[in-house]
Amino acid sequence: MMTVRRSDTTRAAILDAARERFAADGYERATIRAIARDAGIDPSMVMRYYGNKEGLFAAASTIELELPDPGSLPAQHAGTALVAHFLERWERDDVLTGLLRVGVTNEAGAERMQRLFAEQIGPVVAGVCPDPADAPRRAGLVASQILGMALARYVLRLGPVVEMDRVDVIAWLGPTVQRYLTAEGP
Amino acid sequence: MMTVRRSDTTRAAILDAARERFAADGYERATIRAIARDAGIDPSMVMRYYGNKEGLFAAASTIELELPDPGSLPAQHAGTALVAHFLERWERDDVLTGLLRVGVTNEAGAERMQRLFAEQIGPVVAGVCPDPADAPRRAGLVASQILGMALARYVLRLGPVVEMDRVDVIAWLGPTVQRYLTAEGP
DNA sequence: TTTGTTGGTCAACGCTTGTTGGCAATTGTG
DNA sequence: CACAATTGCCAACAAGCGTTGACCAACAAA
Incomplete structure (x- = not known):
């Protein structure tokens, strides 16, 4: 001890x-x-x-996303669950905002962000998407929407995005992420 | 002269x-x-x-987005058109990437980005969405997805996102943006 | 009590930054 | 030609940066 x-x-x-x-x-x-x-x-x-x-x-900037493990995740609600989880995680403390702000201008920060998404989001996506072969691409699409929301809401602070309720954000982004996860084609 | x-x-x-x-x-x-x-x-x-x-x-960092004017834009393909236009505009030169990179750590840069989206995307969205009252929110959602893609593709350079064809990006993001623009509810 | 370890301050180092003013060379104008 | 404006370089400035090493006080072990 x-x-x-x-x-x-x-x-x-x-x-x-x-x-x-x-x-x-x-x-x-x-x-x-x-x-x-x-x-x-x-x-x-x-x-x-x-x-x-x-x-x-x-x-x-060490952080554990604590994502739900893919098995316990109902495949048809994975999108909503992911968005909700990330919003909560982003607002709990400053770590993710720091990671994003640093990652944009600092090479080490960018690598850290890349690894975070590859190692922690990757497996979750692979668990719910139909063909594991295109899991990376789907994970990338998911990341683009989630990071974009975080950017607009917590970093650039675009007025209308900041003013949205958490519930509304989940309701709008949930289906998007769901489609990126499980839709057969675009 | x-x-x-x-x-x-x-x-x-x-x-x-x-x-x-x-x-x-x-x-x-x-x-x-x-x-x-x-x-x-x-x-x-x-x-x-x-x-x-x-x-x-x-x-x-002065830039003209040269977005199509809302009148000439077929309302049901506005999403795809917007995504295609932004991808092209982003890859044409470094200005938008610079604006994004600077906006994340510099207050003046962030304001510039805010104004760019409010003044140039705002009107386009107002022109195609059903109820002009919630145009700002819809514009914010559109911005979140487009900025997120730019962030992942041109700034953080997430592997799978960089490797996607422009055509695939348009095919995947088009419907998302379309829904943010014109869907009745979430 | 003496001794070694730990937690902390202070002053300075070498370097880079944005910014300034003076001076030389070139160009345009009467 | 003479003269003024433009274009450029050079050297320096004050401030801020990350980083270092010497030194002091408090505590623990002997």
């Missing part, structure tokens, strides 16, 4: 501040100095605990 | 280099020095001709 170090609260404070900053500002503008200021400590502590800025981002 | 200044070729070279850099790197990493190097001139020239970095971005 790991003993609790006294510095663990500091480490957590740094991580919290980092997640907020990365989500709000992206990689370049989220400076180590600003993150340290938010966490109430000296910038050099960030280096000691996380090595460098890349290491800090890696630590701050 | 405006006389042609000798510096117009330099101005154009700067603008070309700026568009490329903004599209490839985003706002912060697209440095004036790098842009000037690409254009083969001194960084101070950029300041003289465009005032400051914000001014350069404003000049480099």
